[in-house]
Amino acid sequence: MPDQFLFAIEVILNGLMTGVLYSLVALGFVLIFKSSGIFNYAQGVFALFAALTLVGLQNGQIPFAPLINAIFGTNIHKFGWELPSIIAIILTVGVMVLLAVIVERYILRHLVNQPDIILFMATIGLAFFMEGFGDIMWGADIKTLDIGLPQGGSFWIEENTAWMGSDGFYGFFIDKLDIAAAFVAVILVVSLTLFSQYTKQGRALRAVADDHQAALSVGISLRYIWVLVWSIAGIVALVAGIMWGSKSGVQFSLSLIALKALPVLMLGGFTSIPGAIVGGLIIGVGEKLFEFTIGAPFLGGATENWFAYVLALLFLVFRPQGLFGDKIIERV
Amino acid sequence: MIYRESGDYSTTYAEDSQTFPIKFDRYRYYVVLFIAFAVIPLVINDYWASAVFVPFLIYAIAAIGLNILTGYCGQVSLGTGGFMAVGAYSVYKLMTAFPDVSIAIHVVIAGFITAGVGVIFGLPSLRIKGFYLAVATLAAQFFLVWLFNRVPWFFNYSASGMINSPERTIFGYIVTGPNTDATAKYLISLLFLTACAILARNMTRGSLGRKWMAIRDMDIAAEIIGVDPLRAKLSAFAISSFFIGISGALFFSVYLGAVEVGEAFGIQKSFLILFMIIIGGLGSMFGSFAGAAFMVLMPVLLKNVLVGQFGWATDLAAHLEFVIVGGLIIVFLIVEPHGLAQLWRLAKEKLRLWPFPH
Numbered sequence: 237m238p239d240q241f242l243f244a245i246e247v248i249l250n251g252l253m254t255g256v257l258y259s260l261v262a263l264g265f266v267l268i269f270k271s272s273g274i275f276n277y278a279q280g281v282f283a284l285f286a287a288l289t290l291v292g293l294q295n296g297q298i299p300f301a302p303l304i305n306a307i308f309g310t311n312i313h314k315f316g317w318e319l320p321s322i323i324a325i326i327l328t329v330g331v332m333v334l335l336a337v338i339v340e341r342y343i344l345r346h347l348v349n350q351p352d353i354i355l356f357m358a359t360i361g362l363a364f365f366m367e368g369f370g371d372i373m374w375g376a377d378i379k380t381l382d383i384g385l386p387q388g389g390s391f392w393i394e395e396n397t398a399w400m401g402s403d404g405f406y407g408f409f410i411d412k413l414d415i416a417a418a419f420v421a422v423i424l425v426v427s428l429t430l431f432s433q434y435t436k437q438g439r440a441l442r443a444v445a446d447d448h449q450a451a452l453s454v455g456i457s458l459r460y461i462w463v464l465v466w467s468i469a470g471i472v473a474l475v476a477g478i479m480w481g482s483k484s485g486v487q488f489s490l491s492l493i494a495l496k497a498l499p500v501l502m503l504g505g506f507t508s509i510p511g512a513i514v515g516g517l518i519i520g521v522g523e524k525l526f527e528f529t530i531g532a533p534f535l536g537g538a539t540e541n542w543f544a545y546v547l548a549l550l551f552l553v554f555r556p557q558g559l560f561g562d563k564i565i566e567r568v
Numbered sequence: 569m570i571y572r573e574s575g576d577y578s579t580t581y582a583e584d585s586q587t588f589p590i591k592f593d594r595y596r597y598y599v600v601l602f603i604a605f606a607v608i609p610l611v612i613n614d615y616w617a618s619a620v621f622v623p624f625l626i627y628a629i630a631a632i633g634l635n636i637l638t639g640y641c642g643q644v645s646l647g648t649g650g651f652m653a654v655g656a657y658s659v660y661k662l663m664t665a666f667p668d669v670s671i672a673i674h675v676v677i678a679g680f681i682t683a684g685v686g687v688i689f690g691l692p693s694l695r696i697k698g699f700y701l702a703v704a705t706l707a708a709q710f711f712l713v714w715l716f717n718r719v720p721w722f723f724n725y726s727a728s729g730m731i732n733s734p735e736r737t738i739f740g741y742i743v744t745g746p747n748t749d750a751t752a753k754y755l756i757s758l759l760f761l762t763a764c765a766i767l768a769r770n771m772t773r774g775s776l777g778r779k780w781m782a783i784r785d786m787d788i789a790a791e792i793i794g795v796d797p798l799r800a801k802l803s804a805f806a807i808s809s810f811f812i813g814i815s816g817a818l819f820f821s822v823y824l825g826a827v828e829v830g831e832a833f834g835i836q837k838s839f840l841i842l843f844m845i846i847i848g849g850l851g852s853m854f855g856s857f858a859g860a861a862f863m864v865l866m867p868v869l870l871k872n873v874l875v876g877q878f879g880w881a882t883d884l885a886a887h888l889e890f891v892i893v894g895g896l897i898i899v900f901l902i903v904e905p906h907g908l909a910q911l912w913r914l915a916k917e918k919l920r921l922w923p924f925p926h
Contacts (some may be wrong), residue, residue: 312575350901
């Protein structure tokens with residue numbers, strides 16, 4: 237096979253892997269949007285915050301150390317012990333659930349019945365708040381996150397695919413972490429589907445997604461469901477945060493993956509879990525292929541920044557509800 | 569006791585429908601104009617101009633522009649930074665291509681160019697709404713910034729990729745470039761702001777503004793009562809982008825002087841302007857000013873107090889600023905979704921009845 241073709245396949249494979257990571261973030265958006273009609277812009281910052289908390293707990297950092305030092309003139313940084321990954325993860329899940337309770341109690345409850353766009357802007361405010369809060373709590377320096385996931389390129393795949401091309405081709409390069417991420421994403425989607433199909437809470441969740449008032453009238457507590465959904469979204473954010481954090485370090489730019497997830501949502505539809513997955517894969521492959529075939533040779537590169545948006549935009553003009561979204565019906 | 573409409577008789581329709589129908593408001597407006605044009609230029613120095621006044625004036629123009637689109641016409645846009653970049657790069661290309669033409673004309677032309685770009689990116693608004701549109705405008709943001717970063721023609725093939733504003737004069741006074749006097753910077757920004765504000769105010773209370781508001785409140789209903797959504801939405805995009813373009817042009821040529829597009833006009837700028845109009849008040853001219861003033865003054869104040877007084881690290885103060893801005897946005901949306909402008913309106917209502925409220 238010609239090498240150019242093999243490179244294109246490698247690009248597609250890597251695109252698929254990146255797409256899985258986009259889907260992980262998009263999933264959190266879809267969960268919240270489906271159940272409460274809120275477009276949670278803060279999802280990316282949640283991922284950052286979760287990753288920061290996880291690293292902070294693992295390393296035994298003292299929360300708010302920079303602030304305490306600045307106010308009292310002390311110089312404290314660490315407790316001096318380190319937690320095993322699994323305990324740190326469980327504690328972080330606890331923190332994300334607590335966060336969900338606080339968000340529901342102090343923000344959502346006061347904004348019931350407001351127009352959607354007001355809620356959207358409130359989550360932008362929340363994103364800013366969390367960003368600053370996370371940095372004050374755990375410090376803004378770049379941290380490495382290591383919970384024992386496999387890292388680096390997979391030699392096995394490289395060795396076993398090298399025969400396909402000529403001498404210049406060394407086999408497909410695929411990051412082991414990406415494979416792990418794909419694996420985790422599959423588990424996550426399957427367990428979410430099982431949860432929403434076969435448990436009582438899951439049924440209540442779907443009822444709320446269908447119709448708030450009807451759900452209320454059969455005795456489902458909206459507040460409980462919201463806390464539940466925001467907790468699940470927080471856990472999804474934690475998973476996304478772990479994956480992206482292990483890949484590129486825990487730092488401010490982690491919160492920008494939310495911006496990458498937005499075109500995925502537009503493409504897949506805001507209300508569809510399969511849409512988030514398929515949209516993520518399309519965007520992942522599309523932007524990598526575009527960069528490979530047109531962007532880098534002809535347009536000066538770095539087209540990944542905008543290609544996804546333009547693709548989603550063109551798509552929306554023809555299908556405003558996205559690939560799998562519910563049909564938009566408007567009445568006066 | 570002095571803030572009353574009683575005894576203030578309108579004898580013509582023009583008088584009845586003027587912007588400030590109450591005499592006290594009118595005089596206050598003249599006093600503000602007088603102070604802004606005649607008093608501040610005499611006392612202003614470099615620090616106050618570059619830290620407070622010039623950014624406030626220029627951001628206020630951008631806030632007015634975004635308020636037309638988001639506050640009056642209801643189309644949320646996250647592409648403000650990108651449109652400001654269009655204004656900045658247009659004025660740069662014009663300034664270097666036609667050095668003899670006055671900078672004021674260049675700035676206005678830059679506004680028109682941005683309006684054209686705004687219409688192109690406004691086209692999807694005819695099909696998509698709400699969040700989808702907000703996300704779609706991000707396409708404008710990322711695409712435009714990338715374009716100005718990567719296509720060398722826009723920055724005249726300079727090695728650094730930055731654009732530097734050359735020295736230009738109006739009536740013999742230097743208004744752009746590194747040797748500009750604080751007073752000149754202040755006055756040119758103020759002149760543009762005043763013109764834009766008067767223009768925008770009169771547009772939003774005329775038939776155009778009413779059409780925008782009808783679209784905002786319910787676009788299908790507006791269509792049924794005879795508002796053409798195509799023209800209303802696209803005119804909102806065009807006029808909003810015109811103001812934003814002017815503000816971007818001034819931001820580059822008068823305020824910063826040298827610009828790297830990703831840094832000066834990134835997504836953070838879009839959010840900053842959006843926050844200005846949320847905190848100030850959606851759909852209010854006064855709100856645009858109040859929001860711009862608030863968002864310009866707060867970081868300066870925080871920095872002076874925390875870093876200057878308490879000796880905190882600058883990055884910690886910056887993080888605290890994030891927390892405060894985010895918290896304030898949430899508080900404003902919960903307590904007063906109409907922003908500072910609504911507080912001002914309430915204060916005026918109270919003042920009219922004072923001191924006998926019953």
